[in-house]
Amino acid sequence: xxxxxxxxxxxxxAIPLVFVSLLVIVVSILSITGGARLSKDAHELSTTFIDSxxxxxxxxxxxxxxxxxIQSLVINNASQSGSSNNAQLLAxxxxxxxxxxxxxxxxxxxxxxxx
Numbered sequence: 001x002x003x004x005x006x007x008x009x010x011x012x013x014a015i016p017l018v019f020v021s022l023l024v025i026v027v028s029i030l031s032i033t034g035g036a037r038l039s040k041d042a043h044e045l046s047t048t049f050i051d052s053x054x055x056x057x058x059x060x061x062x063x064x065x066x067x068x069x070i071q072s073l074v075i076n077n078a079s080q081s082g083s084s085n086n087a088q089l090l091a092x093x094x095x096x097x098x099x100x101x102x103x104x105x106x107x108x109x110x111x112x113x114x115x
Contacts, residue, residue, distance in 0.1 A: 055103060055104070059103050062096045062100035065092070066096035066100065069090075069096060070089075072089050073090055073093065
């Protein structure tokens with residue numbers, strides 16, 4: 001085994017410098033792979049989950065409009081103000097309920113992917 005006193009000053013400086021350089025290279029490689037993984041996860045989040053949230057928001061809006069139409073129909077019937085508006089309110093309810101069903105059913109009932 002070689003004694004450290006026999007090493008030149010150049011070698012004494014080179015050994016820690018090479019070690020630190022190798023550490024920098026390893027950390028750089030880990031950072032690059034981590035960044036690529038983060039980019040992939042962000043893309044998946046923006047495509048899959050944002051689409052799901054958008055679908056849910058649209059279905060919620062349609063269901064809320066259906067609820068409003070059926071509540072108006074019930075109030076209209078309770079007040080007996082006239083049946084001419086009842087047909088339109090019932091049509092609005094059915095249309096909004098059908099829209100919500102058409103959006104949600106193909107994706108969640110048949111387990112099709114949202115993409």
